Amino acid sequence: NRNRNFMLTWSASPPHALWIAPDPWYSMYDPAEVPAPKTLADPAPQAYAKSGPAKKGKYLGEKGFREMIRCYYAQVSMIDAYIGRLLDALDETGLSENTLVIYLSDHGDMQGSHGGMLGKSVPAFYEEIVRVPMIMRLPGVIEAGKVVNAHANSVDLLPTSARNSLTWPVIRPKGSTWRAIRSTPNRKQTCAKS
DSSP states (O other): OTTSOOOOOOOOOOSOSSOOOOTTTGGGSOGGGSOOOTTTTSOOOHHHHTSHHHHHHHHHHHHHHHHHHHHHHHHHHHHHHHHHHHHHHHHHTTOGGGOOEEEEOSOOOOTTHHHHOOSSOOSSOOHHHHOOOEEEEOTTTSOTTOOOOSOOOGGGHHHHHHHHTTOOOSSOOSSOOHHHHHHOTTOOOOOOOO
């Protein structure tokens, strides 16, 4: 029923370890052209250097990290293709004009940066872990290709979704709508409190 509100959540595992990817996406990337982590040669923090992931990273070496990054690229390309199919289906069914699509990730991955660190659980706060995509699509409301260089947080998703669906909850959630984030890039950040 196209007249009823709906919500669809798709939690994709990739890009994620195990670092493997199927064709045709894996073959899209020439291993010789995949860059090594820029900070691979930097020393890892002392607290990390003795951990299990650090020991695994030592065995990978530059070639192993390049292969890991190649698989990451391939997994991202695969997810991109699947998202394209979803967006095409919304267009074909006439639902795209009033459907807010939000794409985001919960965390990044070190992938050999800063001395060969792996994963997300590292003893430091690095850009590779915390800078993640938050991409929104709502034709006629959100300008296609618009880049907003402002801090946003996952706590901002509820007010954004609720405002878009025209059903504002009785209890006002913490966070800001995307319109508020877009118009005030230097805004005071909101943190969730328990």
